[in-house]
Amino acid sequence: MRSLSGRATTGDRFTTRGDVGSSTTFRGFDGVRRGLEDFQPVWSSMRVDPLEFIETEEAIIALLRFHLRGRGSGVALDVEEACTYWLRDGKIRHVEQYGSKRPALEAAGLRE
Numbered sequence: 001m002r003s004l005s006g007r008a009t010t011g012d013r014f015t016t017r018g019d020v021g022s023s024t025t026f027r028g029f030d031g032v033r034r035g036l037e038d039f040q041p042v043w044s045s046m047r048v049d050p051l052e053f054i055e056t057e058e059a060i061i062a063l064l065r066f067h068l069r070g071r072g073s074g075v076a077l078d079v080e081e082a083c084t085y086w087l088r089d090g091k092i093r094h095v096e097q098y099g100s101k102r103p104a105l106e107a108a109g110l111r112e
Contacts, residue, residue: 017081017097040062044071051080059108060085063101084108 014032015025026035039046045068052063061084068077082104086094098104104112 012092013094015094015096017099027068033085042071043068045069046073054105054108054110056108056110058087060087060106061101061110 003012012026012029012032013027014035016023017037024035027030043080047067049065049067050062051065054061055065061082063080063082066077066081068079069075070077080100082098082101084098084104084107085092086096096104096107098107105112
């Protein structure tokens with residue numbers, strides 16, 4: 001999280017995907033940090049591999065593969081997701097998490 005502090009704005013928002021339960025929006029740098037920390041009790045390990053980046057004037061869509069291991073179960077899981085990173089003055093101002101590429105592209109006004 002420390003590495004994001006120079007790349008983010010004070011008006012940051014992180015919105016989790018809504019297709020797995022309800023969507024939650026965390027606000028401000030501390031809120032974004034808390035949102036990301038919410039994943040820690042669930043996963044004993046998490047690695048993210050970038051698969052593809054698509055750039056627009058105002059956003060970057062990142063297709064990502066998460067390699068996860070359940071903290072209680074030890075079960076390994078690989079999940080592909082997409083995030084739309086909205087930018088202002090070269091800094092991240094809002095991140096929206098999606099379960100697949102299509103809604104992330106649509107959020108940025110693009111199509112597959």
